[in-house]
Amino acid sequence: MAHALHSPQDADLLLDVSGLRKSFGGVHALSGVSFSLKAGEVHALVGENGAGKSTLIKVLTGVHKYDAGVITLAGQPFVPSDPQFAKAAGIQVVHQEFNLLTDLSVAENISIEAFPRGRFGLLDRVEMKRRARHALDAIGLSDVDVDMPVSRLGIAHRQLIEIARALQTESRILILDEPTATLTERETSRLFDIVADIKAKGVTVVFVSHHLNEVFAICDRVTVFRNGATIATEEISETSPEGVVRHMVGRTLLEQVKEPNTGIGDDVVLAVEDLRTVANTHAGGISFELRRGEILGIAGLVGAGRTEVLRAIFGADPIQSGQIYRAGKPIAICNPADAIAAGIGFVTEDRKDEGLILDMPIATNTSLVSIKEVSSKGLMNLSKERDMAKAGGARLKLKCGSVADPASSLSGGNQQKVVLAKWLASNPEILLLDEPTRGVDVGAKAEIYAILKDLAAQGMSMIVVSSELPELITLTDRMLVMSEHSVQGSLLPENYHQEAILKLAYGQSDTPKGPTS
Amino acid sequence: MSAHETQDVLAKPSPFSFKSIVNNAGIGLALLVLILFFSVTTEFFLSPNNITNILTQITINLILAVGMTFVILIGGIDLSVGSVMAFAAVIAGKAITLSGLGTAELILLAIAAGLFAGLICGVLNGVLSAYWALPSFIITLGMLNIARGAALQVSGAQTIYSFPYAFEEFGSMLIFGVPVVFLLALFLVLIAWFVLNRTVFGRLIYGIGNNEEAVRLAGHPVFWYKVAAFTICGATAGIAAIVYMARLSISSPIAGIGFELNAIAAVIIGGTSLAGGRGSVIGTLLGAFIIGVLANGLILIGLSDFMRQMITGVVIIIAVILDHYRAKLSSR
Numbered sequence: 001m002a003h004a005l006h007s008p009q010d011a012d013l014l015l016d017v018s019g020l021r022k023s024f025g026g027v028h029a030l031s032g033v034s035f036s037l038k039a040g041e042v043h044a045l046v047g048e049n050g051a052g053k054s055t056l057i058k059v060l061t062g063v064h065k066y067d068a069g070v071i072t073l074a075g076q077p078f079v080p081s082d083p084q085f086a087k088a089a090g091i092q093v094v095h096q097e098f099n100l101l102t103d104l105s106v107a108e109n110i111s112i113e114a115f116p117r118g119r120f121g122l123l124d125r126v127e128m129k130r131r132a133r134h135a136l137d138a139i140g141l142s143d144v145d146v147d148m149p150v151s152r153l154g155i156a157h158r159q160l161i162e163i164a165r166a167l168q169t170e171s172r173i174l175i176l177d178e179p180t181a182t183l184t185e186r187e188t189s190r191l192f193d194i195v196a197d198i199k200a201k202g203v204t205v206v207f208v209s210h211h212l213n214e215v216f217a218i219c220d221r222v223t224v225f226r227n228g229a230t231i232a233t234e235e236i237s238e239t240s241p242e243g244v245v246r247h248m249v250g251r252t253l254l255e256q257v258k259e260p261n262t263g264i265g266d267d268v269v270l271a272v273e274d275l276r277t278v279a280n281t282h283a284g285g286i287s288f289e290l291r292r293g294e295i296l297g298i299a300g301l302v303g304a305g306r307t308e309v310l311r312a313i314f315g316a317d318p319i320q321s322g323q324i325y326r327a328g329k330p331i332a333i334c335n336p337a338d339a340i341a342a343g344i345g346f347v348t349e350d351r352k353d354e355g356l357i358l359d360m361p362i363a364t365n366t367s368l369v370s371i372k373e374v375s376s377k378g379l380m381n382l383s384k385e386r387d388m389a390k391a392g393g394a395r396l397k398l399k400c401g402s403v404a405d406p407a408s409s410l411s412g413g414n415q416q417k418v419v420l421a422k423w424l425a426s427n428p429e430i431l432l433l434d435e436p437t438r439g440v441d442v443g444a445k446a447e448i449y450a451i452l453k454d455l456a457a458q459g460m461s462m463i464v465v466s467s468e469l470p471e472l473i474t475l476t477d478r479m480l481v482m483s484e485h486s487v488q489g490s491l492l493p494e495n496y497h498q499e500a501i502l503k504l505a506y507g508q509s510d511t512p513k514g515p516t517s
Numbered sequence: 518m519s520a521h522e523t524q525d526v527l528a529k530p531s532p533f534s535f536k537s538i539v540n541n542a543g544i545g546l547a548l549l550v551l552i553l554f555f556s557v558t559t560e561f562f563l564s565p566n567n568i569t570n571i572l573t574q575i576t577i578n579l580i581l582a583v584g585m586t587f588v589i590l591i592g593g594i595d596l597s598v599g600s601v602m603a604f605a606a607v608i609a610g611k612a613i614t615l616s617g618l619g620t621a622e623l624i625l626l627a628i629a630a631g632l633f634a635g636l637i638c639g640v641l642n643g644v645l646s647a648y649w650a651l652p653s654f655i656i657t658l659g660m661l662n663i664a665r666g667a668a669l670q671v672s673g674a675q676t677i678y679s680f681p682y683a684f685e686e687f688g689s690m691l692i693f694g695v696p697v698v699f700l701l702a703l704f705l706v707l708i709a710w711f712v713l714n715r716t717v718f719g720r721l722i723y724g725i726g727n728n729e730e731a732v733r734l735a736g737h738p739v740f741w742y743k744v745a746a747f748t749i750c751g752a753t754a755g756i757a758a759i760v761y762m763a764r765l766s767i768s769s770p771i772a773g774i775g776f777e778l779n780a781i782a783a784v785i786i787g788g789t790s791l792a793g794g795r796g797s798v799i800g801t802l803l804g805a806f807i808i809g810v811l812a813n814g815l816i817l818i819g820l821s822d823f824m825r826q827m828i829t830g831v832v833i834i835i836a837v838i839l840d841h842y843r844a845k846l847s848s849r
Contacts, residue, residue, distance in 0.1 A: 316734055337736035346734060354734055357727045359794065364720065368735040375717045382715075422735070 014039040014204050015060075015078075015173060020069030022055055029055040031228040033069070037173065042195060042205040044215040044236075047225030047248055048467055053208050055228075057175055061093045062086035074172075087113075090172030094162045096181060100150045107132035107146040110165045135168040136161075139194045156187035163194065167203070174198060175206040180214055181303060192218050210301050212241045212506060224248055242499065249469065249498040261477045263457045265292030268328065270313075270344075270430055270461065275322035277308040280485035285322050288480060288487070290430065295452065295462045297476030299469065300505045305485035306465040307349055310432045313463075314339045314346040340369060345423035349434035349465075351412075355419040358408040362400055363389035365407050365418050369426040392421030396451055413437075413444025420451065431455070434465045449474055469498050481505050543839075544788055544803040551807065555814035562817055565694050572699040573764070575809030577602075577757050579702040579802065581780035582787075583709045584639075584753030586801045587746040589784050590713070590726045592793025593653035595642060595747065597660035598754045599776035603769070604664040605634040605758035610677035610768025613684065620681045627684075627762075632755040638664055639751015643744035653747070661777070668770040677768040688763030698760045705753065709798040722746060726793030782829070783808055786836040788843070795843075807832065 015037040022030040030052050037043055045053045058064045060071070062080035071078045073089060080086040100109050110132040118124035132146040141160055150158060159179055166174055176195070180188045195205055195218055209215055215222055216236060223233040224247040231247045269292050274285030286309060290296050298306045311317045313324060315333040323330055326342050333339045339346070348354035356365055366389040367374045374385040389403035396417040400410055407418055416437065423431060436452070437445045452475060456462060466472050472479055479491045481504040488504045555562040581598050588595045609631030613623050642660050646653040690697040713719035721742055724732040733739045757776075762768050787804030789796025808829060815825040 314734075335736075336734050337738070340736040348734060353728070354730045357724050357731050357794075359727055360723065364724070368724065368732065371717050371720065371735075371737075378717050380715055380717060380720060 012039050013037065013072075014074055016070075016072045017056075017060075018070050020056070020059065020071065021067045022059060022064060023067055028228050030059070030066070033225075033228070033230050035223050035230055035233065037204050037206065038221075039204055040199060040202050041220040042199055042207055042218055044219040044222040045206060045208045045225065046210075046212070046215060046222060046244060048469070051225035051248075052228040053225050054177070056225075057093060057177060057206075057208070060086065060173075061091055061175070087169070090170055091175070092166035092169070092171045092173070093175040093177065094159070094166050094179060096178045098158055098162060100158055100162065102151040103149060105147050105149055106136070106144060106153070106161055109150055109161060110135050110146075110168060112165075113169070131168065132164075135164040138167065139164050140197065156183050156190075159183065159187075160191070160194065167198065171203050173204045173206060175208070177208045178210065179207070180209060180211060188214070210506065212244060215244070216241060245499050245502050249502065261293070261295070261453075261456065263293045263459070264477060265294075265459070267292050269326070271325040271328075272309075272313065273323045273325065275309065275312060275324070276320040277305065277312045277485070278318055278320050279308045280305050280320070284486050286482075286485075286487055288490075290461050290463060292429075292461055293456050293459050294478065295456050295464060295476045297472040297479040298463065298465045298482055299472050299479055299501055300482035300488075302467065304482040304505065306482050307434055308485070309482075310346065310434050310463065310465055314344060314432055316346070340426060340428075343427075343429040345369070345426060345428035345431045347416075347419050347423060347431065347433040347436055349438065351415055351419060351439070356407045356415060359406050361404045362393070362398075362407055362410070362418055363403040366392050366403070366421045366425055369422055373425070388425055389421070392425055393417075395424070396421055397447060411441070411444070412439040413441055413448070416440050416444070416448065420448070424455075429460060431460055431462045432465075433462060435467065436464060437466075437468070437471060445471075469501055472501075473498070544786070544800055544807070548803055548807050548810065551810050551814065555810065555817065559814065559817040562814055567813065567817075569691065569694050569696060571809050571813045573696045574813065575805050576696065576699045576702045576764075577761055578776070578779045578783055578808065579699075579805040580705060580753050580757040580760060581776055582783035582801045582805050583702070583705050583798060584750035585777075585780045585784050586709065586787075586789055586796065586798045587713075587722060588653070588750045589781070589789050589791060590722050590793055590796060591743055591746045592726045592729075593646065593743070593746065594781065594791075595639075595653065595657045595750045596777050597638060597642060597657040597664055598750060598757075598780055599773035599778075600661045600664035600668065601635055601638040601751055601754040602758045602761065602773040602776060603771065604638065604668040604671075605631040605755040606762055606768040606772055607668045607672045607677065607770050608634040609755075609758055609762060610680075611671065613680050613762075614677060620683055623681060624684050628759055631758045631762075632752060635751045635753070635755025635758065636748055637751070638754070639748040640744060642751065643747030646747070647740050647743040665770075672768070672770040674770060676770070678766060680762065680766055684763055685766045688760070688766070698764060701756075701760065703802075705756070706798055706802050713798055718742070718745070723794055726790075726795070728794075779808060782833045782836075785840065786832060788836075788840065790840055790843075791837070804836075 013036050017033060017035045020030050020033040021028070033052060033056055035056070045056070047053055055064065059066045060080065062083045062085050065081070078089065080089070080091070101112065107129045111128045116124040116127040116131065118127070129146050136142065136144055136146065139160060141164065144153070144157060144161070150161065153161070163174070163176070179191060183191060195207070199205055207215065207219055219236050221233060221235055222239065222244060224231045224244060226248060234243070268289045270290040273287050275287070276285045288296070298309065300306050308317065312319045313333070315335045315338050324333060325331070331342055333342065336346070352358060357368070363385050367385045370388070374381050374388055386403055392398070393400060393403065398417045398421065399414050407415055410418065437448055440448065452462065464472065464475055473496045477493065479496065479501070481488045481491065481501055483505055491501065561567050581602070585595060585598065609627040612630040613627035615623065615626070618626065638660060642653065642657050645651065646656040688698060692700065713722065721732055721737055725739055725742055729739055761772060783804035784796070784801050785791060785804070786807050787796065787800030787802070789800055811829055811832065812825055815828060816822065
């Protein structure tokens with residue numbers, strides 16, 4: 001295949017993927033992925049969120065079918081039709097989110113895929129425990145009692161039990177999807193010992209991680225993803241963290257000239273003081289100010305606590321402690337209605353679950369927040385509602401047939417415009433945006449950026465959370481970088497260097513803030 | 518990178534309202550076929566007396582099903598309506614047989630008492646299930662037992678009778694062969710249609726059934742809307758209780774056993790999705806008619822009541838299977 005970035009002729013290739021493509025609707029999740037595994041290596045997959053790592057794993061494990069490309073496993077064509085098929089072929093995956101049944105015992109969880117049966121097809125408990133003991137011992141977990149319910153184990157042990165479960169059947173490839181995300185340093189080093197042990201037994205390990213120091217500690221090779229494609233595959237011994245970051249970032253938009261936003265006012269429209277969210281009871285509080293017409297970005301990795309900050313300001317989740325000031329006055333925001341009354345809007349990260357009522361008309365979605373504007377005494381004024389939807393659509397260059405069509409009939413970009421129209425209809429002074437262009441194609445992205453900048457020029461203030469650095473660099477006037485539920489740094493556009501931002505976000509800054517856990 | 522060609526998928530136009538019309542048209546067609554079938558195969562099906570009979574028979578189920586539509590639209594279920602109806606009937610029966618009041622006062626008092634009893638049960642169902650986010654299936658299963666027990670306790674397990682004549686008159690009154698109580702049920706359907714299609718409240722009921730979180734984040738008090746849906750359902754059980762008393766001239770604490778299932782069946786056959794958010798009260802009207810016409814027609818063509826039950830069951834299952842495909846269609 002023409003897309004191969006490496007030489008697929010290596011004799012000892014266990015898995016070879018080339019030219020792999022996969023789309024969901026109009027969104028290209030994988031657009032030419034080429035990747036190979038040498039037997040017995042530990043191979044890292046890195047890249048920003050949404051770069052395609054998870055989709056590749058789901059294709060390899062038979063969760064998603066691929067649109068185009070070639071996969072060969074040990075020289076044979078490999079078309080995983082369902083998860084069972086992939087497992088039978090020896091590809092095991094340990095997901096980031098656990099698939100354990102917490103009320104069952106360790107032994108039951110380990111045997112869940114194939115319970116040992118005795119006479120009359122009854123469960124052979126003795127054999128089940130023996131197998132569980134064997135599986136645990138194989139990865140050095142001799143201290144775990146197989147009769148203990150999983151609910152009594154810590155996160156780290158649960159992770160290891162998942163690994164034990166994956167390894168008890170004949171495994172050729174073990175995929176670990178961000179296995180250290182919830183582990184402490186000590187637990188991580190134990191995991192690494194186990195990975196080294198697994199490798200020594202001839203199992204090939206795929207290691208997905210956001211932590212480059214881990215990648216460099218245990219991996220042999222690394223493949224970098226960006227925008228659904230593989231950018232490079234390198235030997236760990238021949239590269240450096242800086243090199244990998246450079247691949248992750250690419251050159252896109254880097255040299256773009258950023259015009260300074262001259263419309264930022266002096267008045268602080270929103271101030272947050274020592275805010276601690278319920279998701280984060282231990283970290284220090286978060287404080288920042290937002291001025292009129294300013295677009296403030298929040299960068300960081302998934303799990304850094306960015307979404308939680310927005311949700312807390314909007315009253316979507318309760319606040320643990322801290323104070324919010326609106327135009328200088330302290331206000332209490334207990335629920336979304338309070339936030340909306342205070343002139344705050346919230347474009348959520350998840351269009352399908354939180355933003356849109358997909359099966360209902362575009363007009364219904366547009367009027368959802370300002371339904372009082374298109375009704376009187378509780379009665380809907382349907383023509384007024386249509387007018388609102390049409391006006392909102394025209395303002396945002398929405399491409400749709402009729403505003404009576406369901407929102408689900410639109411493309412991702414146009415769906416996002418409907419969400420924007422919904423909030424703009426309520427004339428907010430402050431707009432919170434969480435991943436405003438996720439699942440949106442490049443053309444619509446540029447349109448949305450232009451709309452947001454235009455709104456800011458008219459005096460609207462915004463806080464934008466995004467996992468796409470180019471997006472934050474294009475859009476924002478100032479950027480906070482978060483990690484571990486606290487602000488690691490605040491940057492002005494003249495200091496917007498992707499490598500610096502990524503280092504802060506990855507906890508790799510020159511002034512380290514405690515251990516990564 | 519060729520990865521991101523702009524691709525605006527302006528997918529097939531499938532308007533919400535148009536689709537619901539098609540859905541109702543399908544159910545209406547099924548009803549029409551049933552009516553044609555029975556009028557050809559039996560002598561008396563289309564006789565004025567039999568039509569009056571059918572309308573009388575479906576009235577109570579239709580009233581209960583109207584309230585049930587609200588609850589199912591928000592993605593809930595109310596298993597308690599049959600028992601709540603009996604409880605409301607007993608309370609209203611106690612009120613209407615009080616001594617020392619004029620007939621008009623007694624009737625008004627009974628109607629108020631029955632409505633209030635139903636309403637309170639509905640509020641409890643709503644608050645308990647919405648506040649703790651518990652499955653309404655379980656909460657209303659509890660209420661089913663509570664209301665039935667309360668009905669038996671309050672009445673001392675005795676049937677209450679000897680109501681004012683004017684009250685019983687209302688239950689059997691006809692206008693051009695149409696029972697007044699059926700007209701009342703039809704009136705409730707129209708009100709419900711108006712509320713669901715023309716008010717902010719109705720709009721948000723559909724919204725909550727489709728995507729509760731989106732409605733919550735739009736600043737609407739989802740909790741109270743849910744309580745309101747259950748309250749409406751309880752109130753219709755109260756209304757059904759009054760109609761039941763007027764028609765049969767008794768209040769029995771063991772009335773309405775299994776009525777909740779018929780009401781749910783009418784809603785589901787009418788095309789309202791058990792998952793919530795999709796459906797209409799016009800569909801419910803047609804669903805109640807299908808159940809009533811089937812019950813009447815199958816007896817007329819000489820099938821046993823047992824066979825009728827079996828066939829009604831088959832129709833419910835077919836309705837749910839059809840709904841499965843409708844749901845697939847609507848999610849492209």
